[in-house]
Amino acid sequence: MTESEVIPPPEYKTACGGKLKDPSKYPSAEYRGERVYFCTRACLRAFEQSPDAFMAREVEHPIHDEDEM
Numbered sequence: 001m002t003e004s005e006v007i008p009p010p011e012y013k014t015a016c017g018g019k020l021k022d023p024s025k026y027p028s029a030e031y032r033g034e035r036v037y038f039c040t041r042a043c044l045r046a047f048e049q050s051p052d053a054f055m056a057r058e059v060e061h062p063i064h065d066e067d068e069m
Helices: 041-049 051-055
Strands: 028-031 034-037
Touching: 028 041, 028 051, 041 051
Parallel strands: none
Antiparallel strands: 028 034
């Protein structure tokens, strides 16, 4: 590798498309062999109820995490 070749840092995204800088701070789960990240525990719980429907955006993403209320 030469100095002109710069490898960008890996990009992590939430299930709903948000970008993450530090995925270790977010809940996650395995889905079809890949690690999927969630913006809140409420989204993770909704995913756990119906993973395929959640990933197909057929399940409404919770606005608030119940733990925060």
